[in-house]
Amino acid sequence: MSELFIRALRADRVLPGGIVAVELDGRQIVVCNCAGSYYAIERRCGHMNAPLELGTLDGFYLTCPMHCVQFDVRNGEVLCDPVPADFGSEMPPPQLGKYLQNIERIMKPVRSESIRTFATRLDAGWVEVAL
């Protein structure tokens, strides 16, 4: 079965090293430009759903802005667990500390999952994505 490609955005809207979020057919996707090659992956982080267009792209590796979980944009594979928060030697105020402890307890069992990728192609200056 042939894939149906949909125009996502003009290629010049996402520069090398850039990440742009688009919505296609009700699905949220980010398009990444890795040195002229375009990759499309789900917009939401496989850990806690943070929007990945706010992260950083280095080579083929995309780092989530929330807990620094990393993904390979070529296959969506999750590459590391979230980085735990560290407040250094300075303890947070007791009430905030209690809140953060509770958040940590809730977050602990949350697993980081790989995310879905989509095929892309360039056509007449547009990046097209196969849903």
Add this chain to the structure above:
Amino acid sequence: MNLQSRKNALRYFFTKVVEPMGFKFTPDADLVEFVLEQEVALQSKHGSPFCPCQPLRNERARDMQMVCPCIAFHRRQFDLMKRCWCGLFVHQGVVDPALLPQSLPREVGLE
């Protein structure tokens, strides 16, 4: 999480850091694989790929100087040894790391 994929990612990020400082991965491929594997385990446990040959002391300022590649924090020693402590990185001119001295000259104190 796939161990090999994580190791590849670390290799990519580390190369970008160490090459401008005049270092490279050791030509000893087995050692590279072994040390990176330990760092993946340390990162899973602590959140950062700490140097596997140094102890953590629970002193954040000091411990963060042990996050691989830690060359920038121990440059003087590593430049003299032409390698880092665990041998993951060597000076770019080093061909056979086995020929490098195993310890620092006596006059060089530990930082």
